[in-house]
Amino acid sequence: MQISNFMQTEHRRCDETFSKAEQAASNGNFTEAFTFFEDFMVDTLKHFDKEEEILFPAFEEATGSSEGPTQMMRHEHNQVRNLLEQLAEAIKNEDKERFFSVADTLMVLLQQHNMKEEQMLYAMCDRALGTNAEEIVEKMRIL
Numbered sequence: 522m523q524i525s526n527f528m529q530t531e532h533r534r535c536d537e538t539f540s541k542a543e544q545a546a547s548n549g550n551f552t553e554a555f556t557f558f559e560d561f562m563v564d565t566l567k568h569f570d571k572e573e574e575i576l577f578p579a580f581e582e583a584t585g586s587s588e589g590p591t592q593m594m595r596h597e598h599n600q601v602r603n604l605l606e607q608l609a610e611a612i613k614n615e616d617k618e619r620f621f622s623v624a625d626t627l628m629v630l631l632q633q634h635n636m637k638e639e640q641m642l643y644a645m646c647d648r649a650l651g652t653n654a655e656e657i658v659e660k661m662r663i664l
């Protein structure tokens with residue numbers, strides 16, 4: 522399997538879970554919203570770990586550069602991590618208004634981030650890591 526396909530599938534799965542959390546929150550069902558949000562948060566953080574611990578280092582090694590796109594992606598991950606904490610707090614406090622204001626910020630940031638990865642970085646990874654792709658996908662699958 523190509524790296525880009527594997528990673529895009531993970532992005533889509535996170536999107537779907539998050540929209541379920543939003544739906545539940547908008548219905549005022551915070552217990553359900555929290556369950557979906559927790560799944561989303563766990564999957565998203567895990568996905569970031571796969572990138573930061575496996576994919577980015579492999580790409581950096583293959584291209585000999587750690588100051589290019591991967592650096593910016595790591596920075597955006599940290600921004601998302603911060604927003605996830607704020608969202609968890611908002612759900613815990615059953616603060617719907619706060620939840621949606623942070624959720625909007627998070628979604629814009631994450632959509633742009635994912636688009637950059639899908640249109641640029643993952644395509645570069647497919648090219649740079651070609652023959653090692655299977656092994657890298659397998660490592661990410663079992664992390």
Ligand SMILES: [Fe+2]
Nearest residue numbers: 569572594638
């Ligand atoms: Fe990422």
Ligand SMILES: [Fe+2]
Nearest residue numbers: 528572635638
């Ligand atoms: Fe990603």
